[in-house]
Amino acid sequence: MSMAPPPRTLEGKRAVVTGATGGLGPSVARALLDAGASVVVVGRSEAVLYSLVASLGDGARLASCAADVTTPAGAARAVEGGVDVLVCVAGTWAGGHVAEDAPDDELDRMLDANLRSAWFASRAALRQMKRAARGGRIVFVASMGGLSASPRSAAYGAAKAGVVSLTRSLAEEARAIGVTVNAVAPGTIATATNRGAMPHADASRWVAPEEVAAAIIFLASDAAAALTGAVVPVSRGG
Numbered sequence: 324m325s326m327a328p329p330p331r332t333l334e335g336k337r338a339v340v341t342g343a344t345g346g347l348g349p350s351v352a353r354a355l356l357d358a359g360a361s362v363v364v365v366g367r368s369e370a371v372l373y374s375l376v377a378s379l380g381d382g383a384r385l386a387s388c389a390a391d392v393t394t395p396a397g398a399a400r401a402v403e404g405g406v407d408v409l410v411c412v413a414g415t416w417a418g419g420h421v422a423e424d425a426p427d428d429e430l431d432r433m434l435d436a437n438l439r440s441a442w443f444a445s446r447a448a449l450r451q452m453k454r455a456a457r458g459g460r461i462v463f464v465a466s467m468g469g470l471s472a473s474p475r476s477a478a479y480g481a482a483k484a485g486v487v488s489l490t491r492s493l494a495e496e497a498r499a500i501g502v503t504v505n506a507v508a509p510g511t512i513a514t515a516t517n518r519g520a521m522p523h524a525d526a527s528r529w530v531a532p533e534e535v536a537a538a539i540i541f542l543a544s545d546a547a548a549a550l551t552g553a554v555v556p557v558s559r560g561g
């Protein structure tokens with residue numbers, strides 16, 4: 324039995340994906356391409372982006388941009404060709420210790436990767452979207468750790484709680500220009516890094532990168548036009 328191709332709900336849209344090179348990003352880029360969007364994958368390393376583009380292999384509709392979206396200039400470069408859909412995947416985790424044992428720089432590292440990246444990328448996108456005046460979609464990747472307690476990764480949880488707050492504030496601000504702002508809050512994602520780091524964990528509650536990507540595609544689609552300021556758990560409950 325052959326599977327029906329996914330509906331091309333994002334045909335004609337230009338999507339920009341930050342943090343595209345990690346465990347989740349390639350699945351998000353794949354799903355956007357499958358939905359018919361043109362996709363710009365953003366990361367800090369040209370070499371890593373080169374192999375990502377080669378593995379995705381959708382020539383005409385796929386481009387890459389080497390930029391650090393934790394800076395205003397890098398964020399502006401990431402969206403300079405225009406943006407209808409911004410997906411802020413950039414972010415990373417640190418933890419494994421109680422707060423008093425965390426390295427002194429852990430909070431700054433978590434805020435940079437998770438919150439500054441979302442802040443500067445979304446501001447740059449909103450400026451573009453306002454100028455283009457054809458609405459738009461912003462989807463952040465928060466975390467269940469930003470919605471509930473995040474023991475042994477408190478700095479990460481605090482940074483993701485900042486992303487949750489940003490989602491709600493920007494949703495209010497962007498309503499006037501027809502832009503929706505939502506977030507997904509994944510539980511543990513079944514990435515290669517997580518499998519390697521937790522070989523004995525019960526992975527039955529983990530979510531596949533493709534499942535997170537599917538929620539993002541919905542939030543980016545016309546079908547979600549009335550949905551803004553939402554933080555959608557993608558965690559099989561709990």
Ligand SMILES: NC(=O)c1ccc[n+]([C@@H]2O[C@H](COP(=O)([O-])OP(=O)(O)OC[C@H]3O[C@@H](n4cnc5c(N)ncnc54)[C@H](OP(=O)(O)O)[C@@H]3O)[C@@H](O)[C@H]2O)c1
Nearest residue numbers: 342344345346347366367412413414415436466509511512
């Ligand atoms: N993995 C999970 O279980 C899980 C669960 C809940 C939420 N999340 C969230 O989902 C998103 C993707 O997760 P993932 O597992 O794919 O993460 P990841 O592989 O650790 O990192 C994703 C990408 O973020 C970029 N990045 C990391 N630190 C950065 C920094 N300081 N400045 C700018 N960019 C930075 C990197 O891209 P470049 O190096 O190419 O710039 C990296 O490839 C993250 O926001 C993460 O917090 C993950």
